[in-house]
Amino acid sequence: MLLSELLNLTLPTASNPQIKGLALDSRKVLSGDLFFACQGTQIHGERYIDAALKKGAIAVLKEAPTTHFEMLAGKIPCFAQPTLSQQVGNIAARFYGYPSHHQRVIGVTGTNGKTSVTYAIAHLLHTENKPCGLLGTLGYGIYGQLQPASHTTPDAIQLQALLAQFSTQQVDNVVMEVSSHALAQDRVQGIQFETAVLTNLSRDHLDYHHTMTQYGDAKRRLFTWPHLKTAIINQEDTFGQRLIKTLPETVTPLTYSLSDKTADVYAQIQAYHTHGCSLKIQSRWGEGYTDSPWFGEFNVSNLLAALAVLLNMGLPLSQLLSQVNSLPTVPGRMERLGQPEQPTVLIDYAHTPDALEKVLLTLRQHLKATGKGFNEKGDKNHTVSPLLWCVFGCGGDRDRGKRRLMGEVAQHHADRIIITDDNPRHEASQTIIDDILEGCPAPTAVIPEREHAIRHALQHASVNDIVLIAGKGHEDYQEIGDQRFPFSDRALALQITKEIRSSG
Known part of the structure; x- marks a missing residue:
């Protein structure tokens, strides 16, 4: 050109x-x-x-x-x-022939849940004959064939190149995570979104946005996008409730909820069990029952967001409900590990106060309901009450204000707390830990080396306990200074549980 x-x-x-x-x-x-x-x-x-x-x-x-x-x-x-930065996306879209104009692009934004919602949509929408494109934290590409991601949302040029590549691969449906950074930095300019989804809004990224108002304003941009047709909004979210009232007249709002039966898609959790939960779904498209393999109310909310998108696209409710029970675990999102006769281990990406609280409340609710972890072979004769362990830290060079809040959440909701490193980046480990200790003055232990912290928790937890390893989820590295060292919570936990089993 x-x-x-x-x-x-x-x-x-x-x-x-x-x-x-x-x-x-x-x-x-x-x-x-x-x-x-x-x-x-x-x-x-x-x-x-x-x-x-x-x-x-x-x-x-x-x-x-x-x-x-x-x-x-x-x-x-x-x-x-x-203002060249604001124009890069449109210039790149022109260079690549405006690929999104020939695709149905779904953008998902929110503080927590973006990855799970996009993953569910891609899984339920993808078929061999009609592949679905997925762009987000877990990678970029056709669902099931993702390449590692450098950012939640790619830069403006890479994004248009990926959409163009999807066109050559006959991919008509694309679902993508749209971060607040991407919106504020105009990375998604030049994309024609058909549907926008809001999961929730809670404290995060204030190192960049400075205030919750500016953070919310960045998210809001997606819902005033040119040519946007539908907005799928969490009716239980305070920001979402305000957002509905300010949508352009050309945008159709659809809502989902776990508490309000008037929402367009509503779910009633009928039972919790070791493999997830049983749900009754009511919607403007009909009602039905399904079993979700995902744990927690927040994950049911994520599932409802995905269902609302797909129902609005014309997929039958009965078909979707029959597929829900085969949803795979999202890597690093309430990902359950564990061996028989060992404590249950859960890996989760929770790295905000709101996300950590929701995960801990979910696990506490399960302990109260079952009296043990998710291990069906747990010790039924164990007389000591099961404990909820939380191993977590906070990232360096990020919002310092949320560290104390995350400490408070852990102190209030967990029985045993191990404070450790997350991704320290360029900050001193002890500085980050001291900030967390302001909200959690009485942890079980402070063990900066993350491997040692995880090992301590798994070696001391009982068979009916649940050990949550929070903050890094799917990540396979740890950032210290300018370097990324190989490190995976999941791989390490599997290794340690295997060692414990073989030695016991």
Whole structure:
């Protein structure tokens, strides 16, 4: 595509090269690319123009206070314009032929639950003949064939490239997580969303957004998107209740709830059991019964969000309910591990006060209902009350204010608490732990090394206990300083439980 076509400008031949690709990162530039030098949160991309030219960039777009043109060394055209960061998505969409205009794109946003909702939608929508695209924390690609993700939502150029790739793979349905960062940074500009979903809004990312108002405003942008048709909203969420009242007239609201029978999709939890829970679903599309393999009220809420999306797309309720009981566990989301005659271990990504509280309340509710963990072979003669363990930490270089709150949640809802490292990044481990201790002054133990903390909990927990390892979920690394070291809560827990079993 000629640069003039891409920018919708009239250019002289000498300044109008054929653009073969787009790049935001100078390290990824290929010969023939257009390089975008945008203002970053810390560094301006202008610093990397020379590096991009050496890699073969044949034109440059530069973010600057005023619009102007200059010719760089080697007769490379460079166009400067204000607010370039906000335009990258639309330019990339034009370059790739506006792929989302030929797809049904579902965007899911919210503090917690995005991954589970998108995963459920993709699983229930995907068939061999009609594959579903999935973009989110767990990876990018066709459902079941995901490639590792660097961000919850890709950058604007990568996002359009992925949507274009889906088009070549005959993928008509795409579901994606839309983070508040992506909305605030205009990464999803150029995408035509058909449906937007709100799971909930609670404290997170205030290191970036500074206030809950600004955080909510970022989320709200998705629901005023051009050409948006439907908004699926959690009726139990306070922000969601306000959002419904401010939707554009062109957007149809649909609600889901566990407490309000007037919602468009409502669920009554009829029983909890070791394999999930039994549900009665009532909706404007009919009613029926199903067994969900996912644990917790919050996961039932996530399931309802997915059902609302799919029912609105025309899928029969009876078909969906028959598929629900085969939903796979979402990696790192209430993922249950454990061996017979060992405590139940659950890996969860909960890294906000609200998420941690919901997980602990769910596990406490199960303990009260069954008197033991999820292990059906638990010790029925065990006379000591089962305990709920919580192993967690908080990430460095992130919202410090939530650390005390997470400590308070653990102190209030768990019987045994092990405070440890999460991803310290560039902060001192002890600084983060001290912040948590302000809300949790009496933990069972403080063990900074995460491996040792998990090992301590699993070695000391009894067979009927539940051990929650929270914060990192599916992650297979630990960030310390500028490095990512291999580390998986799941793999480590499996290894330790295997060691305990073989030694016992």
